[in-house]
Amino acid sequence: MNSREAIDAKQESLAEDLGMSDRQYRDWERQRKPIPRSRLDDLAQALRLDDAGRRQLYRLTGHLAPLPGSFSGDERLLELTERWVDVHIHRQSAPACLTDGAWNVVAANDAYHQLFDAVSPHPLNHPAVNTLRWTLFHPDAPHMLGAWREAWMLPNLCQFALALQNNQSDPQLRGIREEIAGRPELEKAYLHTVPGLLAQPSEYPDDEDGVVREILAGPGGFTPVLLTTAIPSHARDHGFRAVTLSLEASEQTERSC
Numbered sequence: 001m002n003s004r005e006a007i008d009a010k011q012e013s014l015a016e017d018l019g020m021s022d023r024q025y026r027d028w029e030r031q032r033k034p035i036p037r038s039r040l041d042d043l044a045q046a047l048r049l050d051d052a053g054r055r056q057l058y059r060l061t062g063h064l065a066p067l068p069g070s071f072s073g074d075e076r077l078l079e080l081t082e083r084w085v086d087v088h089i090h091r092q093s094a095p096a097c098l099t100d101g102a103w104n105v106v107a108a109n110d111a112y113h114q115l116f117d118a119v120s121p122h123p124l125n126h127p128a129v130n131t132l133r134w135t136l137f138h139p140d141a142p143h144m145l146g147a148w149r150e151a152w153m154l155p156n157l158c159q160f161a162l163a164l165q166n167n168q169s170d171p172q173l174r175g176i177r178e179e180i181a182g183r184p185e186l187e188k189a190y191l192h193t194v195p196g197l198l199a200q201p202s203e204y205p206d207d208e209d210g211v212v213r214e215i216l217a218g219p220g221g222f223t224p225v226l227l228t229t230a231i232p233s234h235a236r237d238h239g240f241r242a243v244t245l246s247l248e249a250s251e252q253t254e255r256s257c
Contacts, residue, residue, distance in 0.1 A: 059113075157180075
């Protein structure tokens, strides 16, 4: 309803735009009946939502964010992923998200959204949109992610380099590479530091399962967070990966932002 009021639209006019009765639309808005996934894009367009709003609409109605590119029409992949996400993401109490092969967030639970609630909005670089772009490009990342360069930025650059090496034609990965090239600190690390790290795979492995890092999770300062990863077997070949960020119960580390 807030989105409808933001564009000063009446229920009747939206119902007409969507080719449905006023009663059917009211049932959607009052959550008396679920909104079919097949109508979400139509509703987003009628409400004039931007991409971030569209993704939020999918999340609030219990559906996965639209799968990228060639995956978008794969109904079987979508069905299996939705079932997997229900068990392994939404039923987790710790912050958790599922990303595709280009680090686009396909699904995330409420705890994940709450963890990053204070991050400034951005259509591409927000942690609820793309975890790699968030870590590398968002101006809030160096302040929220403890030991940002060594613990977060460099490992992510290593993972990106491996992904690009295996899929050089992917337009999303190539776009990220171009943006890295436009940022001197990242480009220098990518060209001169990452190759040496990749020569020592035990230093920055592609699999981060069990790694402990630090994140600013509230006013008390930085808190250790345990990263655990899982790869859905049905989407292994598509690069899908789930990450759970378990905030450690140990004493928070005092650190200046």
